[in-house]
Amino acid sequence: MSTPTFTIFGGTGDLTFRKLLPALYNMHTAKDSADDRQIIIIGRRDYSTEEYCGKARDWVKKFSRLPYTDEDFEKFSAQISYYKMDFIDSNAYSSLNLYYKERDLNDHIFYFAVAPRFFSIIASGLTNVKNACHGKVILEKPFGEDLDSAKVLNIQLEKFFSAKNIFRIDHYLGKEMIRNIQTLRFSNPIFSNLWNSRYIESIQISASEDMGIEGRGGYYDASGALKDMVQNHLFQILSIVAMEWPEKFSADAMHDAQIRVLRALRPVADIRETLVLGQYEGYHQEQLVKPHSSTETYAALRLFVDNERWWGTPFYIRTGKKLDRREIKIAIIFRPSFLEKAAQNILIIKIQPSEGVYLQFNIKKPGDTDEIIQAKMDFCQNDYVNKLNTPEAYERLIKACINDNTSWFSQWDQIELSWNFIDKLHELYIWEKLPIFKYAAGTTGPEQANELLRGFGHEWID
Ligand code: BG6
16 A cells, blocks of 8 residues: 555644644654655645745744754655645645546545634545545544534544544644653552542643734634633543543543543533633734624633542633743642641642643651641653654654554544533523623733632632
Protein backbone atom coordinates (compact mmCIF):
# COMPACT_ATOMS: atom_id res chain seq x y z
CA MET A 1 0.00 0.00 0.00
CA SER A 2 1.27 3.49 -0.83
CA THR A 3 1.93 6.17 1.77
CA PRO A 4 -1.35 8.01 2.30
CA THR A 5 -1.51 11.56 1.03
CA PHE A 6 -2.22 14.06 3.78
CA THR A 7 -4.70 16.70 2.60
CA ILE A 8 -5.56 19.65 4.82
CA PHE A 9 -8.77 21.58 4.21
CA GLY A 10 -8.34 24.99 5.81
CA GLY A 11 -4.66 25.12 4.92
CA THR A 12 -4.32 28.88 5.36
CA GLY A 13 -5.99 28.96 8.77
CA ASP A 14 -4.59 29.56 12.17
CA LEU A 15 -4.70 25.90 13.20
CA THR A 16 -2.70 24.76 10.19
CA PHE A 17 -0.03 27.38 10.67
CA ARG A 18 0.28 27.17 14.43
CA LYS A 19 -0.20 23.45 15.03
CA LEU A 20 -0.43 21.21 11.98
CA LEU A 21 2.56 22.40 9.94
CA PRO A 22 4.89 22.50 12.96
CA ALA A 23 3.65 19.00 13.92
CA LEU A 24 4.22 17.64 10.41
CA TYR A 25 7.65 19.28 10.29
CA ASN A 26 8.59 17.68 13.62
CA MET A 27 7.33 14.28 12.48
CA HIS A 28 9.29 14.57 9.25
CA THR A 29 12.47 15.73 10.98
CA ALA A 30 12.19 13.05 13.67
CA LYS A 31 11.67 10.45 10.89
CA ASP A 32 8.18 9.69 12.18
CA SER A 33 6.59 10.24 8.82
CA ALA A 34 7.33 8.55 5.52
CA ASP A 35 9.76 10.40 3.24
CA ASP A 36 7.48 9.99 0.25
CA ARG A 37 4.42 11.52 1.93
CA GLN A 38 2.60 14.16 -0.10
CA ILE A 39 0.98 17.00 1.81
CA ILE A 40 -1.73 18.81 -0.13
CA ILE A 41 -2.75 22.14 1.32
CA ILE A 42 -6.17 23.34 0.29
CA GLY A 43 -6.99 27.01 0.62
CA ARG A 44 -8.99 29.70 -1.12
CA ARG A 45 -6.16 32.19 -1.36
CA ASP A 46 -4.16 32.69 -4.46
CA TYR A 47 -0.75 31.28 -3.50
CA SER A 48 1.78 29.32 -5.48
CA THR A 49 3.30 26.38 -3.62
CA GLU A 50 6.47 28.40 -3.28
CA GLU A 51 4.68 31.38 -1.75
CA TYR A 52 2.81 29.14 0.62
CA CYS A 53 5.99 27.41 1.76
CA GLY A 54 7.52 30.83 2.42
CA LYS A 55 4.72 31.50 4.90
CA ALA A 56 4.89 27.99 6.30
CA ARG A 57 8.58 28.49 6.99
CA ASP A 58 7.88 31.45 9.29
CA TRP A 59 5.32 29.51 11.29
CA VAL A 60 7.47 26.42 11.57
CA LYS A 61 10.35 28.60 12.78
CA LYS A 62 8.11 30.07 15.43
CA PHE A 63 6.20 27.03 16.62
CA SER A 64 8.07 23.82 15.93
CA ARG A 65 9.27 21.80 18.91
CA LEU A 66 12.43 20.65 17.17
CA PRO A 67 14.97 23.27 16.19
CA TYR A 68 14.37 24.79 12.79
CA THR A 69 17.09 24.30 10.19
CA ASP A 70 16.97 25.39 6.55
CA GLU A 71 18.03 21.92 5.47
CA ASP A 72 15.24 20.12 7.37
CA PHE A 73 12.69 22.63 6.21
CA GLU A 74 13.71 22.24 2.55
CA LYS A 75 13.28 18.48 2.77
CA PHE A 76 9.97 18.83 4.58
CA SER A 77 8.55 21.49 2.27
CA ALA A 78 9.40 19.39 -0.78
CA GLN A 79 6.40 17.26 0.31
CA ILE A 80 3.98 20.22 0.25
CA SER A 81 1.79 21.28 -2.66
CA TYR A 82 -0.66 24.15 -2.45
CA TYR A 83 -3.99 23.60 -4.21
CA LYS A 84 -6.29 26.58 -4.60
CA MET A 85 -9.90 25.61 -4.17
CA ASP A 86 -13.11 26.91 -2.62
CA PHE A 87 -14.15 23.88 -0.60
CA ILE A 88 -17.76 25.04 -0.31
CA ASP A 89 -18.12 24.87 -4.09
CA SER A 90 -19.34 21.35 -4.83
CA ASN A 91 -18.19 21.63 -8.45
CA ALA A 92 -14.59 22.11 -7.40
CA TYR A 93 -14.23 18.49 -6.23
CA SER A 94 -14.13 16.91 -9.68
CA SER A 95 -11.02 19.01 -10.43
CA LEU A 96 -9.55 17.89 -7.14
CA ASN A 97 -10.26 14.32 -8.20
CA LEU A 98 -8.40 14.93 -11.43
CA TYR A 99 -5.50 16.50 -9.57
CA TYR A 100 -5.12 13.38 -7.42
CA LYS A 101 -5.55 11.13 -10.45
CA GLU A 102 -2.80 12.87 -12.44
CA ARG A 103 -0.42 12.35 -9.53
CA ASP A 104 -1.60 8.82 -8.88
CA LEU A 105 -2.64 9.63 -5.29
CA ASN A 106 -5.20 7.05 -4.25
CA ASP A 107 -4.73 6.57 -0.57
CA HIS A 108 -5.88 9.42 1.65
CA ILE A 109 -5.94 11.03 5.04
CA PHE A 110 -8.09 14.18 5.06
CA TYR A 111 -7.77 16.73 7.81
CA PHE A 112 -10.77 19.07 8.20
CA ALA A 113 -9.12 22.07 9.87
CA VAL A 114 -12.21 24.19 9.32
CA ALA A 115 -15.23 25.35 11.33
CA PRO A 116 -17.68 22.48 12.06
CA ARG A 117 -20.36 23.91 9.78
CA PHE A 118 -18.17 22.99 6.80
CA PHE A 119 -17.57 19.33 7.74
CA SER A 120 -20.55 17.89 5.93
CA ILE A 121 -20.06 20.17 2.90
CA ILE A 122 -16.54 18.81 2.45
CA ALA A 123 -17.60 15.23 3.13
CA SER A 124 -20.27 15.40 0.47
CA GLY A 125 -17.85 17.09 -1.94
CA LEU A 126 -15.45 14.20 -1.43
CA THR A 127 -18.01 11.78 -2.84
CA ASN A 128 -16.65 13.04 -6.20
CA VAL A 129 -13.12 11.98 -5.35
CA LYS A 130 -12.19 8.42 -6.24
CA ASN A 131 -11.23 6.29 -3.26
CA ALA A 132 -11.81 9.12 -0.78
CA CYS A 133 -14.39 7.01 1.06
CA HIS A 134 -11.73 4.37 1.82
CA GLY A 135 -9.52 7.01 3.39
CA LYS A 136 -9.33 8.36 6.90
CA VAL A 137 -10.67 11.66 8.10
CA ILE A 138 -9.49 13.73 11.05
CA LEU A 139 -11.98 16.25 12.33
CA GLU A 140 -11.23 19.20 14.51
CA LYS A 141 -13.41 19.87 17.47
CA PRO A 142 -16.06 20.96 18.21
CA PHE A 143 -17.80 18.08 16.52
CA GLY A 144 -21.02 19.84 15.46
CA GLU A 145 -22.41 23.03 16.94
CA ASP A 146 -24.87 21.37 19.32
CA LEU A 147 -26.32 17.93 19.95
CA ASP A 148 -28.69 17.96 16.98
CA SER A 149 -26.13 19.13 14.44
CA ALA A 150 -23.56 16.68 15.84
CA LYS A 151 -26.00 13.79 15.33
CA VAL A 152 -26.73 14.80 11.76
CA LEU A 153 -23.04 15.24 11.07
CA ASN A 154 -22.20 11.86 12.52
CA ILE A 155 -24.78 10.13 10.35
CA GLN A 156 -23.51 11.96 7.25
CA LEU A 157 -19.90 11.11 7.95
CA GLU A 158 -20.59 7.48 8.75
CA LYS A 159 -22.49 7.16 5.50
CA PHE A 160 -19.37 8.13 3.63
CA PHE A 161 -16.35 7.07 5.71
CA SER A 162 -16.25 3.85 7.64
CA ALA A 163 -16.72 4.47 11.39
CA LYS A 164 -13.25 3.12 12.19
CA ASN A 165 -11.69 5.70 9.87
CA ILE A 166 -13.26 8.74 11.52
CA PHE A 167 -10.82 10.34 13.95
CA ARG A 168 -12.41 13.07 16.06
CA ILE A 169 -9.48 14.94 17.43
CA ASP A 170 -9.32 16.52 20.85
CA HIS A 171 -5.77 17.74 21.08
CA TYR A 172 -5.92 17.85 24.88
CA LEU A 173 -5.82 14.06 24.77
CA GLY A 174 -2.38 14.32 23.22
CA LYS A 175 -0.95 16.47 26.03
CA GLU A 176 1.72 14.75 28.06
CA MET A 177 0.31 15.46 31.52
CA ILE A 178 -3.23 14.53 30.56
CA ARG A 179 -1.88 11.15 29.55
CA ASN A 180 -0.06 11.06 32.82
CA ILE A 181 -3.17 11.46 35.01
CA GLN A 182 -3.96 7.76 34.99
CA THR A 183 -0.41 6.72 35.84
CA LEU A 184 -0.17 9.26 38.62
CA ARG A 185 -3.47 8.23 40.06
CA PHE A 186 -3.56 4.45 39.60
CA SER A 187 0.09 3.58 40.14
CA ASN A 188 0.47 5.46 43.44
CA PRO A 189 -1.49 4.00 46.34
CA ILE A 190 -0.99 7.26 48.26
CA PHE A 191 -3.27 8.86 45.70
CA SER A 192 -5.44 6.00 44.46
CA ASN A 193 -6.54 5.03 47.95
CA LEU A 194 -7.66 8.56 48.69
CA TRP A 195 -9.26 9.27 45.32
CA ASN A 196 -12.86 9.63 46.47
CA SER A 197 -15.24 12.01 48.20
CA ARG A 198 -14.39 10.71 51.64
CA TYR A 199 -10.94 12.32 51.35
CA ILE A 200 -11.30 14.82 48.54
CA GLU A 201 -13.27 17.96 49.26
CA SER A 202 -13.32 19.41 45.76
CA ILE A 203 -11.60 19.18 42.40
CA GLN A 204 -10.84 22.15 40.19
CA ILE A 205 -10.02 22.04 36.50
CA SER A 206 -8.75 25.37 35.18
CA ALA A 207 -7.77 26.27 31.64
CA SER A 208 -6.83 29.95 31.51
CA GLU A 209 -5.61 31.73 28.42
CA ASP A 210 -4.03 35.14 28.22
CA MET A 211 -4.75 35.42 24.49
CA GLY A 212 -8.01 36.72 23.10
CA ILE A 213 -9.72 35.21 20.07
CA GLU A 214 -6.83 36.17 17.75
CA GLY A 215 -8.77 36.91 14.57
CA ARG A 216 -10.98 33.81 14.93
CA GLY A 217 -14.14 35.85 15.52
CA GLY A 218 -16.02 34.16 12.68
CA TYR A 219 -15.76 30.80 14.39
CA TYR A 220 -15.59 31.87 18.03
CA ASP A 221 -18.57 34.20 18.08
CA ALA A 222 -20.82 31.35 16.99
CA SER A 223 -19.26 29.07 19.58
CA GLY A 224 -18.15 30.57 22.92
CA ALA A 225 -16.22 29.10 25.81
CA LEU A 226 -18.72 26.34 26.66
CA LYS A 227 -18.65 24.84 23.18
CA ASP A 228 -15.05 25.71 22.38
CA MET A 229 -13.42 24.37 25.54
CA VAL A 230 -15.79 22.80 28.07
CA GLN A 231 -17.87 20.42 25.96
CA ASN A 232 -14.73 18.76 24.63
CA HIS A 233 -11.34 19.42 26.25
CA LEU A 234 -12.47 20.00 29.81
CA PHE A 235 -15.08 17.24 29.86
CA GLN A 236 -12.39 14.87 28.64
CA ILE A 237 -10.21 15.88 31.59
CA LEU A 238 -13.13 15.61 33.99
CA SER A 239 -13.96 12.10 32.87
CA ILE A 240 -10.33 10.96 33.09
CA VAL A 241 -9.90 12.40 36.59
CA ALA A 242 -13.18 11.01 37.90
CA MET A 243 -13.33 7.59 36.25
CA GLU A 244 -13.44 4.28 38.11
CA TRP A 245 -10.58 1.84 37.77
CA PRO A 246 -10.93 0.51 34.24
CA GLU A 247 -11.22 -3.26 33.94
CA LYS A 248 -7.92 -3.15 32.11
CA PHE A 249 -5.84 -0.36 30.67
CA SER A 250 -7.04 -0.91 27.13
CA ALA A 251 -8.51 1.83 24.96
CA ASP A 252 -12.02 0.33 25.16
CA ALA A 253 -12.01 -0.20 28.90
CA MET A 254 -10.76 3.33 29.54
CA HIS A 255 -13.35 4.68 27.20
CA ASP A 256 -16.13 2.79 29.05
CA ALA A 257 -14.90 4.14 32.36
CA GLN A 258 -14.96 7.70 30.99
CA ILE A 259 -18.44 7.25 29.57
CA ARG A 260 -19.75 6.14 32.96
CA VAL A 261 -18.60 9.47 34.44
CA LEU A 262 -20.43 11.48 31.80
CA ARG A 263 -23.59 9.44 32.38
CA ALA A 264 -23.35 10.14 36.11
CA LEU A 265 -23.22 13.94 35.76
CA ARG A 266 -25.96 15.26 38.01
CA PRO A 267 -28.71 17.05 36.05
CA VAL A 268 -28.69 20.72 36.89
CA ALA A 269 -31.26 21.75 39.50
CA ASP A 270 -30.28 25.38 39.98
CA ILE A 271 -28.41 27.05 37.14
CA ARG A 272 -27.41 30.00 39.36
CA GLU A 273 -25.44 27.61 41.53
CA THR A 274 -23.95 25.88 38.51
CA LEU A 275 -22.82 28.27 35.83
CA VAL A 276 -21.28 31.73 35.47
CA LEU A 277 -20.60 33.13 32.02
CA GLY A 278 -18.45 36.15 31.27
CA GLN A 279 -17.14 38.22 28.39
CA TYR A 280 -13.97 40.29 28.30
CA GLU A 281 -14.24 44.01 27.84
CA GLY A 282 -13.47 44.95 24.27
CA TYR A 283 -14.71 41.64 22.82
CA HIS A 284 -17.22 43.50 20.63
CA GLN A 285 -14.39 45.31 18.91
CA GLU A 286 -12.84 42.05 17.72
CA GLN A 287 -12.96 41.30 14.02
CA LEU A 288 -16.06 39.36 12.82
CA VAL A 289 -17.78 39.56 16.21
CA LYS A 290 -21.40 40.76 16.13
CA PRO A 291 -21.78 44.26 17.62
CA HIS A 292 -24.02 43.14 20.50
CA SER A 293 -22.82 39.60 20.76
CA SER A 294 -23.61 37.79 23.99
CA THR A 295 -21.11 35.00 23.30
CA GLU A 296 -19.21 34.05 26.45
CA THR A 297 -15.43 34.14 26.52
CA TYR A 298 -15.37 32.80 30.08
CA ALA A 299 -17.23 29.99 31.83
CA ALA A 300 -17.13 28.68 35.39
CA LEU A 301 -19.09 25.57 36.34
CA ARG A 302 -19.93 23.67 39.52
CA LEU A 303 -20.78 20.07 38.72
CA PHE A 304 -21.35 16.79 40.54
CA VAL A 305 -20.72 13.22 39.53
CA ASP A 306 -23.49 11.24 41.16
CA ASN A 307 -21.92 7.93 42.04
CA GLU A 308 -20.65 6.29 45.18
CA ARG A 309 -17.10 7.52 44.69
CA TRP A 310 -17.90 11.18 44.21
CA TRP A 311 -21.04 11.75 46.21
CA GLY A 312 -20.83 15.31 47.60
CA THR A 313 -17.53 16.38 45.97
CA PRO A 314 -18.00 19.33 43.62
CA PHE A 315 -16.04 19.51 40.38
CA TYR A 316 -15.29 23.10 39.54
CA ILE A 317 -14.34 23.91 35.97
CA ARG A 318 -13.29 27.28 34.59
CA THR A 319 -11.88 28.54 31.36
CA GLY A 320 -11.53 31.91 29.74
CA LYS A 321 -9.72 34.11 27.28
CA LYS A 322 -7.76 37.30 27.99
CA LEU A 323 -7.14 36.28 31.57
CA ASP A 324 -4.11 37.04 33.70
CA ARG A 325 -2.21 33.91 32.69
CA ARG A 326 -1.84 30.97 30.31
CA GLU A 327 -2.18 27.88 32.44
CA ILE A 328 -3.95 24.53 32.56
CA LYS A 329 -4.04 22.65 35.83
CA ILE A 330 -6.07 20.26 37.91
CA ALA A 331 -6.20 20.94 41.64
CA ILE A 332 -7.25 18.17 44.01
CA ILE A 333 -8.16 19.68 47.37
CA PHE A 334 -8.22 17.18 50.22
CA ARG A 335 -10.53 17.45 53.20
CA PRO A 336 -9.16 19.39 56.19
CA SER A 337 -7.22 17.71 58.98
CA PHE A 338 -8.73 17.53 62.45
CA LEU A 339 -5.84 19.78 63.55
CA GLU A 340 -7.29 23.20 63.18
CA LYS A 341 -4.05 24.95 62.30
CA ALA A 342 -3.12 22.56 59.52
CA ALA A 343 -3.82 23.71 55.97
CA GLN A 344 -5.59 21.42 53.51
CA ASN A 345 -3.42 19.14 51.42
CA ILE A 346 -3.47 20.12 47.80
CA LEU A 347 -2.25 18.13 44.82
CA ILE A 348 -1.91 20.02 41.56
CA ILE A 349 -1.38 18.33 38.22
CA LYS A 350 0.26 20.98 36.07
CA ILE A 351 -0.52 20.50 32.43
CA GLN A 352 0.60 23.72 30.77
CA PRO A 353 2.83 25.72 30.33
CA SER A 354 4.98 23.90 32.87
CA GLU A 355 4.30 20.20 33.24
CA GLY A 356 4.58 18.58 36.61
CA VAL A 357 3.05 17.79 39.96
CA TYR A 358 2.81 19.98 43.02
CA LEU A 359 1.96 18.74 46.49
CA GLN A 360 1.28 20.86 49.51
CA PHE A 361 1.42 19.31 52.99
CA ASN A 362 2.00 20.37 56.60
CA ILE A 363 5.22 20.24 58.59
CA LYS A 364 6.49 21.71 61.82
CA LYS A 365 8.22 25.02 61.48
CA PRO A 366 11.91 24.43 62.17
CA GLY A 367 13.09 25.64 65.56
CA ASP A 368 11.76 25.66 69.04
CA THR A 369 8.11 25.92 68.10
CA ASP A 370 5.08 23.77 67.36
CA GLU A 371 3.87 26.04 64.65
CA ILE A 372 2.63 24.31 61.52
CA ILE A 373 3.76 25.54 58.12
CA GLN A 374 3.17 24.27 54.61
CA ALA A 375 5.79 22.42 52.65
CA LYS A 376 5.45 22.76 48.89
CA MET A 377 6.92 20.01 46.76
CA ASP A 378 7.07 21.00 43.14
CA PHE A 379 8.10 18.47 40.52
CA CYS A 380 8.71 19.98 37.10
CA GLN A 381 9.26 17.67 34.17
CA ASN A 382 9.51 19.89 31.12
CA ASP A 383 13.15 20.76 30.97
CA TYR A 384 14.86 21.35 27.65
CA VAL A 385 15.80 17.71 27.03
CA ASN A 386 12.28 16.50 27.70
CA LYS A 387 10.85 19.14 25.42
CA LEU A 388 13.01 17.86 22.60
CA ASN A 389 12.06 14.26 23.30
CA THR A 390 8.38 14.64 23.96
CA PRO A 391 6.17 14.92 20.89
CA GLU A 392 3.50 17.57 21.03
CA ALA A 393 -0.21 16.82 21.10
CA TYR A 394 -0.85 17.17 17.37
CA GLU A 395 2.21 15.13 16.45
CA ARG A 396 1.08 12.31 18.70
CA LEU A 397 -2.44 12.32 17.42
CA ILE A 398 -1.59 12.56 13.72
CA LYS A 399 0.86 9.70 14.22
CA ALA A 400 -1.79 7.69 16.05
CA CYS A 401 -4.21 8.21 13.16
CA ILE A 402 -1.60 7.11 10.61
CA ASN A 403 -1.02 3.98 12.76
CA ASP A 404 -4.77 3.27 13.14
CA ASN A 405 -4.65 3.81 16.88
CA THR A 406 -7.98 5.22 18.04
CA SER A 407 -7.28 5.19 21.81
CA TRP A 408 -6.75 8.90 22.28
CA PHE A 409 -9.52 10.19 20.06
CA SER A 410 -13.01 11.23 21.15
CA GLN A 411 -15.63 8.59 20.52
CA TRP A 412 -19.10 9.39 19.31
CA ASP A 413 -20.92 8.40 22.54
CA GLN A 414 -18.69 10.72 24.60
CA ILE A 415 -19.43 13.57 22.25
CA GLU A 416 -23.16 12.86 22.33
CA LEU A 417 -23.33 12.81 26.13
CA SER A 418 -21.29 15.94 26.58
CA TRP A 419 -23.27 17.89 23.99
CA ASN A 420 -26.46 16.81 25.67
CA PHE A 421 -25.25 18.16 29.01
CA ILE A 422 -23.79 21.42 27.68
CA ASP A 423 -26.81 22.21 25.50
CA LYS A 424 -29.14 21.86 28.48
CA LEU A 425 -26.90 23.99 30.66
CA HIS A 426 -26.74 26.74 28.08
CA GLU A 427 -30.48 26.66 27.46
CA LEU A 428 -31.17 26.99 31.19
CA TYR A 429 -28.85 29.97 31.43
CA ILE A 430 -30.64 31.71 28.60
CA TRP A 431 -34.08 30.68 29.88
CA GLU A 432 -33.31 32.25 33.28
CA LYS A 433 -32.04 35.37 31.47
CA LEU A 434 -28.81 35.32 33.45
CA PRO A 435 -26.28 37.99 32.48
CA ILE A 436 -22.97 37.53 30.73
CA PHE A 437 -20.68 39.23 33.23
CA LYS A 438 -18.03 41.62 31.95
CA TYR A 439 -14.43 41.28 33.07
CA ALA A 440 -11.34 43.32 32.36
CA ALA A 441 -8.58 41.77 30.27
CA GLY A 442 -5.64 40.55 32.34
CA THR A 443 -7.75 39.60 35.37
CA THR A 444 -8.87 36.20 36.67
CA GLY A 445 -12.33 36.62 35.13
CA PRO A 446 -15.63 37.93 36.47
CA GLU A 447 -15.99 38.33 40.23
CA GLN A 448 -19.20 36.24 40.04
CA ALA A 449 -17.06 33.17 39.35
CA ASN A 450 -15.36 33.68 42.72
CA GLU A 451 -18.75 34.12 44.38
CA LEU A 452 -19.95 30.88 42.84
CA LEU A 453 -17.38 29.01 44.94
CA ARG A 454 -17.45 31.29 47.95
CA GLY A 455 -21.13 30.52 48.39
CA PHE A 456 -20.05 26.95 49.19
CA GLY A 457 -17.02 27.80 51.33
CA HIS A 458 -14.47 27.22 48.55
CA GLU A 459 -11.99 29.30 46.59
CA TRP A 460 -10.24 28.95 43.28
CA ILE A 461 -6.64 27.83 43.73
CA ASP A 462 -4.33 30.32 42.00
C1 BG6 B 1 -8.69 25.06 20.93
C2 BG6 B 1 -9.68 26.18 21.06
O1 BG6 B 1 -9.34 23.83 20.81
O2 BG6 B 1 -7.85 25.03 22.08
C3 BG6 B 1 -8.97 27.50 21.26
O3 BG6 B 1 -10.49 26.23 19.91
C4 BG6 B 1 -8.01 27.43 22.40
O4 BG6 B 1 -9.90 28.55 21.46
C5 BG6 B 1 -7.10 26.22 22.27
O5 BG6 B 1 -7.25 28.62 22.41
C6 BG6 B 1 -6.24 26.04 23.49
O6 BG6 B 1 -5.31 25.04 23.23
P1 BG6 B 1 -3.95 24.97 24.03
O7 BG6 B 1 -3.31 23.70 23.57
O8 BG6 B 1 -3.17 26.19 23.71
O9 BG6 B 1 -4.35 24.93 25.48
